[in-house]
Amino acid sequence: MFHALANPARFLRLMAAIRPWAAGVAVLGLLSGLGWGLLYSPPDYQQGETVRIMYIHVPSAWMAMFIYAVMAGASGVTLIWRHPVAELAAKASAPVGAAFTIICLVTGSLWGKPMWGTWWVWDARLTSMLILFFLYLGYIALWEAFDDPARAGRAAAILALVGAINLPIIKFSVDWWNTLHQPASVLTLEGPKIHPDILWPLILTALGAKGYYVWLLTLRVRAEILSRQARILRFAAATDRRAG
């Protein structure tokens, strides 16, 4: 199964089969979650209506970290088995992850202005999110820095792995440095600490965001495979013309 997927044609067929399902999950999850969260869920007793920003903020933060994990995993697969499609999946994920990170940062600062009284504080979570954004940008920049996609792919894979090892250390060091953000309240040992009327729309939105990512991934990987094929065809055509 794993090695079978290294065949781009077979991979494209699988992607085409997944795509409508992912799109369905994305549309249903985002519409129902955001609709419920933004229109029908109760306002928070302290934060009032601003709590609704959270339905976008929290799923984006989850996605930002989840996508980096996917990228690091795919990079490991690239380096160990030289799996060509894993490399493309990692490349296709990076801009999506960077976008979720910037959404998380922007919504966080929109929420911070009324709640904390300031657009930005150098709090541990905000800072580590910002660093995650820089890691995404570095990864994308390294891909762009080489003409040869094979070289770029493996160099970027090494970078993603180094970043993945370092990310927990950065997170922990920044946590120690300064903390103002509230601690985790959904995944705790005693179960969720938030009311179901808020939790459910949050879960639906998170599912929708995940579906949206998979949907985008299938599209972006397909575009990447096709553009590589086009590149090979262009080279072949150029060689033919010179030979003929």
Next chain:
Amino acid sequence: MSAFLAIVGRDLRLGFGAQGALLTTLLFFVLAVSLFPLGVGPEPQILARISAGVIWVAALLAALLSLDRLFQGDQEDGTLDLLAQAPLPLGLAALAKVLAHWLTTGLPLSLMAPLLALLLQMDSEAIPVLLLALLLGTPSLSLIGAIGAALTLGAKRGAVLVPLLTLPLLIPVLIFGVGAVEAAAYGLSASPHLLLLGAFFAGSLALSPFAIAGAIKLALE
């Protein structure tokens, strides 16, 4: 071992020679630090408050300054191909080059730092801690920076890319390095910060040779 020392010796001779980056790196460090009193004003309290951070940030930038040339010259004249074929594992050869880089940047920067700390009115209790923290922290800068240097070999705009790739990874060194100095300045124990700096150094010493060697092999293909 002799091959390892030979590489270190060769890089040191190159580093200390007329072509070497040693003097420029030190000059950059001193200049960057002395811009801060001009920028934020000469009040002793403010300078004392920011001195640890200013010195650490300037050391970080100065160490990165010469990194993009770490492997590039060797790649251009073919030395890197020979190193890759030598019986010495490539990771160790890379480590020798990193050691030479540290001896020509991190070590002189650390030794220069107490003088600059005096100029910035740093608390006299904190100055030995600053020296110790820099000696423990700057090897990590060379090790992690070398990964960036090896990854960008032959890249377009490599010189700009190295800081972009490595600075985010070096944030823990900065946090704990400054933390140690500030703890000492407030009369607290600096040892937790120093131990964490040491741990980061030990971890990067163990892991980064593999990443550097992998990246160099990519560049030679």
